[in-house]
Structures are given as structure tokens and as C-alpha cells.
Amino acid sequence: MRIALFVTCLNDALFPRVGIATVTVLERLGHTVTFPAGQSCCGQLHANTGYPGPARALEQSTEAAFAGHDVVVSPSGSCVAHLRAHTRLPVYELSELLVDVLAVTDVGARFPYRVTYHPTCHGLRMLRLGDRPLRLLGAVRDLELLGLPEPEQCCGFGGTFALKNAAVSGAMLADKCAHAVATGADYLAAADSSCLAHIGGGLARRPGAPRPVHYAEILAATGAGAVG
Amino acid sequence: MSTRHPPPGRQLPIVAVTPFPRAAAGALRDAQLRANLGRATRTIREKRAAVVAEVPDWEQLRDRAARVKDDVLDRLPELVDRFTRAATAAGATVHHATDAAAANAVVTDLVRAQGVDRVVKVKSMATQEIGLNEALAAAGVTAVETDLAELIVQLADDTPSHILVPAIHYNRGQIRELFARRMPGFHADSDDPAVLAGAARDYLRRTFLAARVAICGANFAVAETGSLVVVESEGNGRMCLTLPDTLIAVVGVEKLLPRFVDLGDFLRLLPRSSTGERMNPYTSIFTGVTPGDGPRRLHVVLLDNGRRRVAADPVGRAALRCIRCSACLNVCPVYERVGGHAYGSVYPGPIGAILSPQLTGQDAGHNATLPYASTLCGACYDVCPVKIDIPAILVHLRQTGPKPAAERAAMAWLGWTMRDRRRWRAALRAARSGGRPLRVLGRRHGGRLRRAPWPLSAWTTHRDAPLPAEESFRDWWHRTHDS
Numbered sequence: 001m002r003i004a005l006f007v008t009c010l011n012d013a014l015f016p017r018v019g020i021a022t023v024t025v026l027e028r029l030g031h032t033v034t035f036p037a038g039q040s041c042c043g044q045l046h047a048n049t050g051y052p053g054p055a056r057a058l059e060q061s062t063e064a065a066f067a068g069h070d071v072v073v074s075p076s077g078s079c080v081a082h083l084r085a086h087t088r089l090p091v092y093e094l095s096e097l098l099v100d101v102l103a104v105t106d107v108g109a110r111f112p113y114r115v116t117y118h119p120t121c122h123g124l125r126m127l128r129l130g131d132r133p134l135r136l137l138g139a140v141r142d143l144e145l146l147g148l149p150e151p152e153q154c155c156g157f158g159g160t161f162a163l164k165n166a167a168v169s170g171a172m173l174a175d176k177c178a179h180a181v182a183t184g185a186d187y188l189a190a191a192d193s194s195c196l197a198h199i200g201g202g203l204a205r206r207p208g209a210p211r212p213v214h215y216a217e218i219l220a221a222t223g224a225g226a227v228g
Numbered sequence: 229m230s231t232r233h234p235p236p237g238r239q240l241p242i243v244a245v246t247p248f249p250r251a252a253a254g255a256l257r258d259a260q261l262r263a264n265l266g267r268a269t270r271t272i273r274e275k276r277a278a279v280v281a282e283v284p285d286w287e288q289l290r291d292r293a294a295r296v297k298d299d300v301l302d303r304l305p306e307l308v309d310r311f312t313r314a315a316t317a318a319g320a321t322v323h324h325a326t327d328a329a330a331a332n333a334v335v336t337d338l339v340r341a342q343g344v345d346r347v348v349k350v351k352s353m354a355t356q357e358i359g360l361n362e363a364l365a366a367a368g369v370t371a372v373e374t375d376l377a378e379l380i381v382q383l384a385d386d387t388p389s390h391i392l393v394p395a396i397h398y399n400r401g402q403i404r405e406l407f408a409r410r411m412p413g414f415h416a417d418s419d420d421p422a423v424l425a426g427a428a429r430d431y432l433r434r435t436f437l438a439a440r441v442a443i444c445g446a447n448f449a450v451a452e453t454g455s456l457v458v459v460e461s462e463g464n465g466r467m468c469l470t471l472p473d474t475l476i477a478v479v480g481v482e483k484l485l486p487r488f489v490d491l492g493d494f495l496r497l498l499p500r501s502s503t504g505e506r507m508n509p510y511t512s513i514f515t516g517v518t519p520g521d522g523p524r525r526l527h528v529v530l531l532d533n534g535r536r537r538v539a540a541d542p543v544g545r546a547a548l549r550c551i552r553c554s555a556c557l558n559v560c561p562v563y564e565r566v567g568g569h570a571y572g573s574v575y576p577g578p579i580g581a582i583l584s585p586q587l588t589g590q591d592a593g594h595n596a597t598l599p600y601a602s603t604l605c606g607a608c609y610d611v612c613p614v615k616i617d618i619p620a621i622l623v624h625l626r627q628t629g630p631k632p633a634a635e636r637a638a639m640a641w642l643g644w645t646m647r648d649r650r651r652w653r654a655a656l657r658a659a660r661s662g663g664r665p666l667r668v669l670g671r672r673h674g675g676r677l678r679r680a681p682w683p684l685s686a687w688t689t690h691r692d693a694p695l696p697a698e699e700s701f702r703d704w705w706h707r708t709h710d711s
């Protein structure tokens with residue numbers, strides 16, 4: 001299948017390894033990935049911060065960049081939710097594409113570590129990803145999945161909320177980090193690089209805390225090497 | 229425990245006098261408050277989830293209730309008219325108040341006409357919204373709150389911090405101390421909840437029996453029959469609605485329901501959503517006056533106070549579906565950590581963040597900061613029994629509200645850059661080379677930045693910041709796939 005990748009502006013600039021992992025998994029499964037170069041940002045940041053004009057322009061440029069593509073995939077729950085609400089693009093979050101469209105859960109990965117999973121708010125409540133990411137992780141060889149306490153609690157990121165309401169965001173982050181540390185996992189996985197940047201930035205200040213990782217990076221792993 | 233006084237000037241108690249971020253940061257420093265709130269909201273959350281799970285047609289109920297409320301908002305003038313005619317025919321007197329001042333004036337005159345200086349009250353959000361108790365006090369009339377938690381808050385000269393559990397920020401030691409200081413005739417030296425409740429009951433009994441005028445709100449007003457419905461747990465409402473000669477109900481126009489049969493769905497949705505009970509202990513439905521039974525005079529004040537303006541906003545109007553169950557407060561991660569006072573309004577939490585700024589207009593006080601008091605996590609939308617898409621309305625209010633000039637310029641530049649492939653690629657490269665010295669600095673912290681200058685210090689106060697990658701994704705793609 002030909003699959004067009006919407007990598008997201010954040011991954012493009014800060015976390016290219018998440019895009020690379022997505023490409024790696026899909027190519028390993030025998031699919032052809034394309035990367036329409038006209039893409040940048042889906043418009044979510046502008047829309048949610050209160051700027052409908054620039055948001056609309058970015059939604060339209062994204063729609064134009066992917067015109068004619070039958071299947072678009074993105075490793076970001078919040079961007080997929082935004083594009084689904086504001087464009088007509090046939091866009092899937094990575095776990096939706098793998099489980100629902102390609103009907104695979106075992107993508108041939110091996111990751112010999114203990115992993116806990118944080119279901120981000122957009123994945124949980126807007127896309128209703130349910131257990132799709134967990135089923136994918138559950139099929140990874142040598143991976144031990146550990147439950148996260150109060151998983152459905154927001155991590156406190158919320159885009160510009162993290163800056164505008166820094167104190168509340170920090171309090172929510174502290175609780176999320178404490179729960180992550182309590183699992184004793186090596187890694188905390190999630191489906192959104194933005195939440196991971198926030199949670200990971202908090203975990204980095206706590207000794208013995210799990211390392212943040214996008215679950216696509218785990219699905220791309222085949223050896224014993226650490227990621228993230 | 230914080231003691232708050234009404235703000236200077238005669239501002240409505242739905243206008244924030246402090247920007248939300250500052251009020252919230254202050255509340256976060258109160259560790260006791262955070263512990264109380266965390267425990268209380270978690271308990272209610274779990275109770276609600278359990279009883280909602282018992283109802284197989286919950287989603288259909290929510291859909292139907294949302295549709296009924298939207299229909300009401302479509303035909304407000306017609307239903308106000310129908311209610312007025314039906315209630316009047318049943319012996320009630322209906323008044324129409326366009327704003328808080330008008331409603332307060334009507335009620336004050338009615339109370340004065342009875343020649344009393346003391347009235348009993350059933351908990352009502354509408355009367356809190358218009359500052360009725362303060363207006364009555366200015367006219368020399370004492371309004372005694374008879375709902376236990378409201379009484380506690382009133383005795384403390386405090387303001388409620390939760391719609392349904394107004395004294396959620398008090399523990400029982402604090403309550404005993406308060407009763408000893410402020411409740412006439414209180415002697416008990418125990419802080420056993422049963423003893424405290426018993427003392428309050430004795431005090432309220434005496435108050436009920438002496439009262440000639442009562443003031444209430446309504447959870448629902450049925451246009452077809454002119455009936456009012458009061459849903460409560462303690463029985464104090466039933467006393468207020470039946471004992472005094474004169475009953476005055478202050479009711480927001482959005483409380484209307486078209487038909488009596490519409491009540492059924494709402495009475496199933498409300499208790500499960502609010503207290504986590506299958507049914508609340510007391511539901512009073514009353515229509516006009518009945519000779520020899522209950523009050524001899526019933527006045528209904530239908531309150532607009534901005535509602536018709538809100539109803540005209542195609543996105544924001546859904547906020548008027550609200551039945552004040554407070555489920556959205558109990559699941560809100562922001563409310564759970566800062567409590568109700570930070571919202572600067574009698575309407576706290578997610579519903580407050582969309583209702584207060586709409587009722588007052590975003591230029592009132594610091595109400596324009598309220599739509600940003602959310603991560604848009606969506607937990608509120610999931611539990612709302614009338615399916616208000618609170619995150620969508622928060623975004624709508626952000627998009628229509630005022631914004632700082634510097635932010636506006638930065639967001640415009642960012643949008644302009646991202647919209648064009650060449651500009652975006654150039655920006656990525658610039659970020660990469662600009663990030664090089666930072667990466668050297670950040671090497672000690674696993675490639676992250678521990679301290680950044682303002683305004684990014686708001687980020688690094690609480691967490692490390694990621695740095696631009698050595699090679700952007702599109703450069704990687706170009707190198708590996710395009711040649």
C-alpha cells in the first residue's frame with residue numbers, strides 16, 4: 001500500500017526519530033511510504049491558542065499537500081484529531097492504520113525492556129484509540145508492559161497551557177511523573193511527541209525515572225539497543 | 229481556609245478580579261486544599277462512574293437531553309411566554325428580569341412588602357450569580373442559607389468553591405470551630421459529623437419555623453404547566469418550599485423545559501451525574517399556589533442576565549444546556565488542583581470557564597483568562613450529561629477573545645513561516661544551527677535544556693526543554709529517500 005506520512009512540525013524539527021521509526025515500521029511491513037514536501041503544521045497550535053486565521057491557512061496548506069493521497073498516516077494523536085475535525089483528509093493515527101487498515105498487531109519488533117504506556121488525552125477521548133497501541137506493544141517480543149496508575153489523567157501539557165498556566169501544568173506533570181516512577185518501568189511510551197516532550201522534560205529531572213519514548217520507536221526496534 | 233470578601237465596587241460575583249494563572253498559582257500553594265480536593269473529587273468521580281455504568285441507554289439519554297435543551301434555546305421567547313401564562317393561570321406571579329440589578333430589585337421589593345428582615349434560602353446558583361444575598365443585606369434583610377454546606381460557607385463569610393459541594397475546601401475541625409464562633413446556640417465540643425449536622429439541624433429548624441418568606445431557585449421550569457422543580461438531598465428545600473407564606477423563585481430562563489414529560493430524562497441524568505446517586509432524596513414539583521397547602525404567594529423571577537445574548541452565539545450557546553450537575557468539575561484535572569475560588573466566579577471549573585466569560589462578556593474583569601484555564605483534555609465533555617462540548621467552546625472563546633500583542637505577532641509570524649515550504653525549511657535549518665550552542669550546553673542533561681531565558685523559562689521552571697535535532701526529518705528523508 002502507498003502511505004503518505006504526515007510527520008508533524010514538532011517531529012520534523014525536534015523529534016525526527018519518531019518519523020524515521022514510523023517509516024521503518026511501515027517499510028518493514030512491505031509498504032511504500034511517501035513524504036509530500038509541502039507539509040508543515042496541521043494548524044492545531046494556532047487554533048487552540050485562539051488564532052483561527054493562521055489555523056485555517058495551515059489546515060488548507062496541509063490539505064493541499066496531501067491532495068490525491070488515499071491513505072495518510074501520522075504518529076500524533078492530537079494532530080490526527082485536528083485534521084479529522086478540520087479537513088477531509090483520509091488520515092489515520094499510526095495504531096489505527098496498523099490495527100484497523102493493515103490488520104496487523106505483530107510488526108516484528110523486539111524490545112527487551114519494561115514499558116508503561118500513557119494514553120494521551122486526544123488518543124483516549126477524541127480518537128478513541130482504546131487498546132490499539134497496547135495490542136501493538138503487547139506483540140513486541142521481550143517487552144514487559146506495566147500498568148500506569150490513573151492513566152486517563154491529563155499530563156498537564158495542553159499546548160500553550162504549559163506556558164500560560166505554568167504552575168498548574170507543573171503540578172499535573174509532577175503527579176504524572178510520580179505515577180510513572182512508581183511503575184518501575186524503563187520507558188514511558190505515548191502516542192504524541194508533544195505530551196512526551198513535556199512528560200520527558202519532567203522525568204529527566206527525577207532520578208531513576210523511566211525514559212520517554214514514542215511507541216513508534218519501540219515498534220521500529222528489533223534488537224537490544226536502547227531508544228529515545 | 230481562605231476568607232474572601234465581595235470585590236470592591238458592585239461587580240457581579242461572576243467576574244474574576246484576579247487573572248486565573250495568578251489565582252491558581254496561589255491556590256496551588258495550599259497543600260491542605262489540594263489534599264481535600266483530590267480526595268473529595270476522586271470519591272465523587274468513582275461514585276458517578278459506577279452509577280452511570282448501570283444505565284444501558286446513557287448515551288441516548290444524553291443525546292435526547294441535549295436536543296431538548298437546544299430546542300428550548302431556539303424558542304426561548306415562546307417558552308418564556310408559555311411558562312408565564314401557565315404559571316399565572318395557576319396562581320403565581322411571574323416577573324421578567326433582564327439583568328442582576330433588575331432581579332435583585334424585584335426580590336428586595338417583594339421581601340420588603342412582607343415586612344420581614346429575615347428570609348430563608350434554598351441553595352440556588354442563579355441567586356448567587358446576581359449577588360442577591362448582598363443586595364438583600366444592603367436593604368437590611370438577612371438571608372439565611374439552609375443547605376448545610378452553604379450555611380457553613382455563609383457563616384464563614386466565605387464564597388462557595390464547588391457548585392454542589394460548596395464547602396469542599398473545609399474539614400470538620402474547621403467546621404466545628406466555625407459553628408462555635410458563629411452559630412447562635414451551638415454548644416457541642418465534638419467534631420463528629422453527626423453531632424455537627426445535628427446542631428445545624430436544630431438551628432435550621434428554629435429558623436424555618438420562624439420564616440415567613442423563602443427564596444429558592446429551580447432546577448427545571450416546565451413551560452407547558454408552569455411548574456417549578458427543585459432537586460435536593462437534605463430536605464431543607466422541602467421545608468423552605470412548604471412552610472413560609474411567601475415563596476420567591478429566581479430562575480434562569482435556560483432552565484425551561486417545553487413539556488412535563490421532558491422531566492423524566494433529566495431526573496435520571498442529574499442525580500447520577502451530580503452526587504453519584506441513582507435518585508436524589510427530595511424532588512419537589514410545584515405549580516402556582518394551592519389554597520390551604522403551602523405558600524399563599526408564589527413569585528417567579530425569570531432571569532436573563534446575558535442568557536439571550538449567549539443563546540444567539542451558535543457555538544457558545546451550548547453552555548446554556550448546563551443543568552449544574554458539577555460532574556465536569558469533579559473530573560477536571562485543573563479544578564482538582566486549584567479548587568473553585570481560582571475561577572473568581574460562583575461558576576467554577578470547566579463550566580465556569582465557558583459560562584462566566586459569556587454571561588459577562590470577555591472584557592469584564594479578568595474573565596478573558598478563564599478560557600485558557602484548561603489543557604483541552606476533554607474529560608469534562610465525556611461526563612457532561614447534556615453533552616456540552618466544553619473544549620470546543622473554550623477554543624471558540626479563545627478565538628473570539630482579546631490576546632496580547634506580542635503573542636499575536638509571534639503567532640502570525642509562525643503561521644506565515646509554516647505555511648510555505650521554503651520558509652519552513654529555512655526556519656528548520658536556522659533552528660538547527662541556532663540550537664548548536666544550546667546542544668553543547670544541554671549535553672550534560674541528556675541533550676535537553678535545563679534553564680532557558682524568559683519567556684521560555686515558564687517551560688524550564690518545571691521541566692527540561694527539548695532541543696532542535698541535528699538533522700530535521702525532512703533532511704533525513706531527502707538524504708535517504710529522494711536520491
Ligand code: SF4
Nearest residue numbers: 550551553554556612
Ligand atoms: S457543564 Fe455539563 S457536566 Fe458541567 S455542570 Fe453543566 S451539565 Fe454538569
